[in-house]
Amino acid sequence: EIVLTQSPGTLSLSPGEGATLSCRASQSVSSTFLAWYQQKPGQAPRLIIYGASSRATGIPDRFSGSGSGTDFTLTIGRLEPEDFAVYYCQQRFTFGPGTKVDIK
């Protein structure tokens, strides 16, 4: 069973700063199945990145994904107020515990 670990648990940043979120798998996984989601309070998750590095429809280019094997990264170039949320990585049917990006 693959386990996903996300770090940090919380990231406190100011608007305009960049964010780097990590997702580590307990064993090598296919990049095809690696996705990132954004979730705001009271809302369903929203697909941000699929296939480890492809942006989903309508996602601004300040969001980028990278990585392979066991280590994956979601980078947010310059945080906009609407980007403060919880971010989850997913490998097929396994979700990571999430990283909360909150306002410093």
Added chain:
Amino acid sequence: EVQLLESGGGLVQPGGSLRLSCAASGFTISSYVMSWVRQAPGKGLEWVSAIGSSGGSTYYADSVKDRFSISRDNSKNTLYLEINSLRVEDTAVYYCAKPRVGGTATGNFDYWGQGTLVTVSS
């Protein structure tokens, strides 16, 4: 336009049962490996179950195996989740989710419903 609309949640006593529904529009559910994902209050996302696009193969998380049953009615384009022997720890918002690509179990859910809340309490 793709839409997923869940229903059927509510308050149920431990040991009870519910049937959740997810009415889909804008696409054909039989072409996709559809999933249910749940989120306990204040917690993260947990994949619960999926049903294959052809032949109706079913998949379950260990935490719900033997208690939950996923099915679909292609004529109604509707996904179901029968949940039995409910436990307090099953309390959660239950979402149905559509993968971005049909035919394969990739995850990568590009559409989600708004969720339906199941509360298990005496």
